[in-house]
Amino acid sequence: MLGNFTYSNPTRLHxxxxxxxxxxxxxxxxxxxxxxxxxGGSIKKNGVYDDVIGALKKTGKEVFEDPGVMSxxxxxxxxxxxxxxxxxxxDLILAVGGGSTIDYAKxxxxxxxxxxxxxxxxxxxxxxxxxxxxxxxxxxxxxGTGSExxxxxxxxxxxxxxxxxxVFGDEVMPxxxxxxxxxxxxxxxxxxxxxFFDIMSHIMEQYFSGEDDNTSDYIAEALMKSxxxxxxxxxxxxxxxEARSNVMWTATWALNTLIACGKTTDWEVHMIGQAxxxxxxxxxxMTLSAVSLPYYKMIMPYGIPKFKRFAENVWGVCSxxxxxxxxxxxxxxxxxxxxxxxxLVLNARKLGxxxxxxxxxxxxxxxxxxxxxxxxxxxxIEILKQSMNY
Numbered sequence: 517m518l519g520n521f522t523y524s525n526p527t528r529l530h531x532x533x534x535x536x537x538x539x540x541x542x543x544x545x546x547x548x549x550x551x552x553x554x555x556g557g558s559i560k561k562n563g564v565y566d567d568v569i570g571a572l573k574k575t576g577k578e579v580f581e582d583p584g585v586m587s588x589x590x591x592x593x594x595x596x597x598x599x600x601x602x603x604x605x606x607d608l609i610l611a612v613g614g615g616s617t618i619d620y621a622k623x624x625x626x627x628x629x630x631x632x633x634x635x636x637x638x639x640x641x642x643x644x645x646x647x648x649x650x651x652x653x654x655x656x657x658x659x660g661t662g663s664e665x666x667x668x669x670x671x672x673x674x675x676x677x678x679x680x681x682x683v684f685g686d687e688v689m690p691x692x693x694x695x696x697x698x699x700x701x702x703x704x705x706x707x708x709x710x711x712f713f714d715i716m717s718h719i720m721e722q723y724f725s726g727e728d729d730n731t732s733d734y735i736a737e738a739l740m741k742s743x744x745x746x747x748x749x750x751x752x753x754x755x756x757x758e759a760r761s762n763v764m765w766t767a768t769w770a771l772n773t774l775i776a777c778g779k780t781t782d783w784e785v786h787m788i789g790q791a792x793x794x795x796x797x798x799x800x801x802m803t804l805s806a807v808s809l810p811y812y813k814m815i816m817p818y819g820i821p822k823f824k825r826f827a828e829n830v831w832g833v834c835s836x837x838x839x840x841x842x843x844x845x846x847x848x849x850x851x852x853x854x855x856x857x858x859x860l861v862l863n864a865r866k867l868g869x870x871x872x873x874x875x876x877x878x879x880x881x882x883x884x885x886x887x888x889x890x891x892x893x894x895x896x897i898e899i900l901k902q903s904m905n906y
Contacts, residue, residue, distance in 0.1 A: 519778045519779070519780075520778075521777045521778050523773065523774065523777055524686055525665060525686070525689065525772055525773065525774075526686050526689055526691070527664070527665045527689050527690050527691065527692065527693055527772075528542075528691070528692045528693070529664075529665065529692075529693050529695060529768070530542075530692065530693070530694045530695065531695045531696075531761075531764075531765065532695075532696065532697075532761075533696060533697065533698055533757070534696075535694050535695055535696045536567050536571070536655070536694055536696050538692075538694060539567075539568065539571040539655065539694050540571040540574050540575050542653060542691075542692040542694075543571060543572065543575040543577060543608075543610075543653075544575055545691075546607050546608040546651060546653075546691075547607025547608065548576065548577060548578050548607060549577070549578050549580065549604055549605060549606045549607045549608075550572060550577045550578070550579050550580070550606060550607065550608045550609075550610050551579075551580045551581075551582055551597075551600060551601050551604070551606040551608070551609045551610065551624075551650075552568070552572070552579050552580070552581050552582065552610050552612065553581075553582040553583070553585055553597065553609060553610070553611050553612070553613075553617055553620060553621055553624075554581075554582075554583055554585060554611070554612045554613050554617060555583070555584070555585045555586070555587075555613045555614075555616070555617055556583075556584065556586075557583065558657075558702070559612055559613065559657060561702075562657075562699070562701075562702045564612060564655065564657055564699050565612070568610070568612055568655055572610075580600055580601075580604045580606060582596075582597050582600050585613065585616060585617045585620045586616065587616050587797075587799060587800070588616065588670075588672045588679065588793055588797055588800065589616055589617075589619060589620040589623065589670070589671055589672065590671070590672050590673070590674060591635045591639075591671055591672070591673045593620065594620065594623050594624060594627060594634065594635070594671055597620065597621075597623075597624040597628075598624055598627050598628040598634070601624055601625075601628040601650060602628045602629060606650060607650075607651070608650070608651050608652070608653060609621045609624055609625055609650050609651070609652045609653070610652075610653050610654070610655070611652060611653070611654040611655070611690075612654070612655045612657065613655075613656075613657050613658065614656070614657060614658030614659070614660065614661065614663075614703075614707075614711070615658070615660055615661025615662070615663040615664075615714075615800075616661075616670075616800075617654075618652070618654045618656075618661070618663035618664055618690065619661065619663050619668060619669045619670050619671070619681075620669070620671075621652045621654065622652055622663070622667065622668070622669040622684065622688050622690075623638070623669040623671050624650070625649055625650040625651070625652050625688060626638060626645045626647075626649055626669075626684060626688055628648075628650055629647045629648040629649075629650070630645075630647050631647065635671070635673060638669075638682050639671055639673075639678075639680040639682055640680070642682055644684070644685070645684070645687070645688070649687055649688060651691050652688070652689075652690045652691065653690055653691055653692045653693070654690045654692075654693045654694070655693075655694045655696075655699070656693060656694065656695050656696075656699065656700075656764070657699045657700060657703070658700055658703050658707060658708075658711055659700055659711050659715070659763055659764045659767040659768075660710065660711030660712070660714035660715055660767055660800075660801055661711075661714060661718075661767070661771065661800075662715075662718060662767050662768055662769075662770050662771030662772055663690075663771075664690055664693035664695065664768060665689065665690070665693060665768050665771075665772040666683070666689060666771055666772055666773060667683050667684035667685055667686070667688045667689045668681055668682070668683045668684075668771070669681065669682055669683075669684065669688075670682075670790065672793065672794055672797075673794070674794070674797075677794045677795055677876060677880055678791075678794050678880055679790040679791065679793045679794035679880075680790070681786075681790065693768075695764055695765075695768070697757055697760040697761040697764050698757070698760075700760050700764060701754055701755050701760065703754075705751070705754070705859075706799070706802075707799065708750070708751075708754065709747075709751065709801070709858040709859060709860060710799045710800065710801030710802050710805075710860070711767070711801055712743065712747045712750075712763065712801070712858060713801045713802070713804055713805045713808075713855070713858070713860050714767075714800060714801035714804060715743055715763070715766060715767045715770050716740065716743055717785055717786065717789075717801070717804040717805075717808060718767075718770040718771040719736050719739050719740050719743075719770045719775065720740075720782075720785070720808075720812075721781060721782045721783045721784075721785060721786060722736060722775050722776045722779055722781045722782070723736040723737075723740075723775075723822070723826070724782050724812070724815070724819060724822055724823075724826075724887060724888065725779050725780045725781050725782050725886055725887050725888070726778075726779055726780055726822075727819075727821055727822065730778060730779075732774075732775045732776070732777055732778055732779055733775075733825075735769075735774070735775050736775045737826075737829045737830055739766050739769060739770055739775070740830045741830055742762055742766050743762075743763060743766045743770075744830075744854060745762075746758075746759040746760075746762040746763045746766070747759075747763060747854075747858060748854075748857065750763060751857070751858060780886040780887075781886045781887075782884065782886050782887030782888075783884055783886065783887075784811065784881075784883075784884050784887055784891060785804055785807060785808050785811050786804065787881045787882045787883070787884060788803075788807045788811070788877070788881045788896060788899065788900070789803035789804040789806075789807060790803070790881075791877045791878075791880035791881040792806070792807070792864065792867060792869060792877055794877075794880055795868075795869070795873050795876060795877055795880070796867050796868035796869060796873075797868075798867035798868060799867075801860075802860065802861040802866075802867060803864075803867060805855060805860040805861050805862060806861050806862060806863065806864040806866075806867055806869075806903050806906075807864065807899055807900065807903050809848065809851075809852055809855075809862065809903075809906075810898075810899045810902035810903050810906075811899050812848055813848060813902075814889070814891075814895065814898070814899060815887060815888045815889045816841075816844055816845075816848070817841075818888035818889040819887075819888035819889075820840050820841060820844055821840070822888075823844035823847060823848070824840045824843045824844045824847070826844070826847045827843045827844055827846050827847025827848075827850070828843065828847075830847070831846075831847050831850035831851065832850075833846045833847050833850060862903070862906045863903060863904060863905075863906040864900060864903040864904045864906075865904050869900065869903075869904060871904075874897050874900050874901070875897065877896075877900060878893045878894075878896040878897045878900065879893065881893075881896050883896075
């Protein structure tokens with residue numbers, strides 16, 4: 517039985533190869549001053565920057581640029597963005613890039629006008645905004661996080677060795693998102709496939725919770741099957757428009773809160789992965805791929821029915837003549853084969869994790885209880901060790 521829930525999502529999406537034409541129409545809805553945030557400058561090489569600037573000029577906007585958003589946005593960068601936004605009293609923050617840039621924009625949106633330290637208020641104490649919130653819009657250039665249609669914002673504090681996400685409510689979700697699959701064609705393969713696994717992980721974090729036969733799980737299974745098929749095609753040809761558009765749409769639905777409806781959800785893989793990122797600054801999707809197999813093998817005995825279903829419905833494993841455990845293990849083996857096809861990182865050492873870091877990473881991994889087993893710190897360390905010996 518599905519649990520009680522309320523579903524709401526205020527983000528308006530413009531999807532497809534001509535979706536950029538909608539940007540100017542969206543910009544007309546906001547005031548004159550726009551803060552434009554983006555990453556290391558790739559958007560200036562692939563033409564996306566010119567498209568965005570063209571729309572900003574067409575609508576007569578005064579633009580305040582905030583470049584240099586890193587793949588794991590830092591608290592120092594957050595403070596820098598808050599200064600730009602507040603000093604110029606911007607009316608809109610326009611994030612152009614992947615999930616990190618959009619996460620960052622949402623962090624600035626709630627923090628710029630806060631009278632308190634936003635790191636402490638929002639990321640340590642998990643409080644909700646009680647001050648002015650600057651609207652956010654986004655143009656997506658890399659898929660994975662689903663940040664274009666949710667309220668999540670993840671910020672890293674290297675000094676404290678913490679990487680923390682806060683999921684804000686409707687008022688912080690992007691007001692609009694432009695999703696042109698062609699904008700993702702030039703993303704390097706490593707980042708592309710990391711994004712693919714981030715999508716898969718988002719779905720699994722919600723799927724592997726609860727035992728009931730419910731609509732949310734059927735949707736999750738369809739999304740996973742679509743991702744597996746399209747990711748294989750995209751690896752062979754990164755400019756396969758159909759594959760890249762299907763991946764982009766799957767990423768959005770994987771984490772726009774829909775398939776979490778009526779579920780407890782897990783999120784422990786993300787907690788461990790984010791802790792690795794706080795210590796190593798490794799690419800987020802790869803931190804998830806490095807710990808997923810040992811994690812799911814550890815919790816599988818506590819959720820055998822769902823792992824069997826995962827094997828059968830997602831990976832096409834035939835269960836005839838096999839125990840439920842054997843079928844479940846075949847499903848994880850099939851997932852491992854797909855991960856190797858994509859050349860994902862399975863060994864945490866490749867991300868810079870060392871034995872000396874294990875206790876700290878485990879200590880920085882928030883222990884949640886929405887999945888099939890609540891871990892202990894020692895079990896987190898064991899998962900990390902298994903990954904390092906993979």
